[in-house]
Amino acid sequence: xxxxxxxxxxxxxxxxxxxLILILGGYLLxxxxxxxxxxxxxxxxLVPVIFMxxxxxxxxxxxxxxxxxxxxxxxxxxxxxxxxxxxxxxxxLPRLMAFEKNGAYFGMLKTDxxxxxxxxxxxxxxxxxxxxxxxxxxxxxxxxxxxxFRRNGFKETKVAIFDAAxxxxxxxxxEEYKSLFQVKGEIKDEENRPVLSVKASGTSGDxxxxxxxGHRWAHxxxxxxxHEYTELFRDVDxxxxxxxxxLSFKNKRLLLAVISFLFMNRSING
Numbered sequence: 661x662x663x664x665x666x667x668x669x670x671x672x673x674x675x676x677x678x679x680l681i682l683i684l685g686g687y688l689l690x691x692x693x694x695x696x697x698x699x700x701x702x703x704x705x706l707v708p709v710i711f712m713x714x715x716x717x718x719x720x721x722x723x724x725x726x727x728x729x730x731x732x733x734x735x736x737x738x739x740x741x742x743x744x745x746x747x748x749x750x751x752x753l754p755r756l757m758a759f760e761k762n763g764a765y766f767g768m769l770k771t772d773x774x775x776x777x778x779x780x781x782x783x784x785x786x787x788x789x790x791x792x793x794x795x796x797x798x799x800x801x802x803x804x805x806x807x808x809f810r811r812n813g814f815k816e817t818k819v820a821i822f823d824a825a826x827x828x829x830x831x832x833x834x835e836e837y838k839s840l841f842q843v844k845g846e847i848k849d850e851e852n853r854p855v856l857s858v859k860a861s862g863t864s865g866d867x868x869x870x871x872x873x874g875h876r877w878a879h880x881x882x883x884x885x886x887h888e889y890t891e892l893f894r895d896v897d898x899x900x901x902x903x904x905x906x907l908s909f910k911n912k913r914l915l916l917a918v919i920s921f922l923f924m925n926r927s928i929n930g
Contacts, residue, residue, distance in 0.1 A: 673716035674869055734766055745758070745893065746762055754927055755768055767801050768798070771808075772795045772797040774789075786927075790928065794810070807823060809917045811921065829914060833846055838858065842860070843861070847918055856869060856915070858918065885899070903916075
């Protein structure tokens, strides 16, 4: 799946290069440069083409490096894991892939439901998802839904969390207007009882989530990643989250849904 991820990035970059060349060609036909100065100004339009070419080349290089590596099957469910590596996938709608640090594939968080009018906007500007009601679901490597969540709100984002059967499991409420430098929120259960306070850096995304008893539920530090696994995860930034294995199934699901939301939010606004 890691090799497939890099391959999709390469294909998307090539598609965008083709689209940019068509746009550039149309512009030149409509407004043909006549002087050296005008040609120089038109040449600036090649910058995004070159940039996408670099992305395509980099993705191809990473694909060639990992395509023949032996990657084990996931040793268990994401619900049982003590860590997860999140990677953004190349697609028209935002989605995140979840891996073990050894490259084994847990599954994928997908954009499941979106207003029809929002799809073309999101294709060009993913950050608009911060203002559009949308639903995301996590599917395991076998295609089974593990959990889902629906986000609503503007000044205050309300994330309703559901189990695999669609039953309401809890809610995460985040104060958006205060989240520029520090993200603050609270997880509540299905009966609206407080479960866990959430604080994260609004810039790096770092967080260390602990309950009132001092038990750490999850920890993330941007930029920190085990060096021995960089042969597989060849991007500069690889996000690995440490997870507690001492939580109830219900609380682990709430935690994973909220962490998924935080990283999806980080992805679409990054």
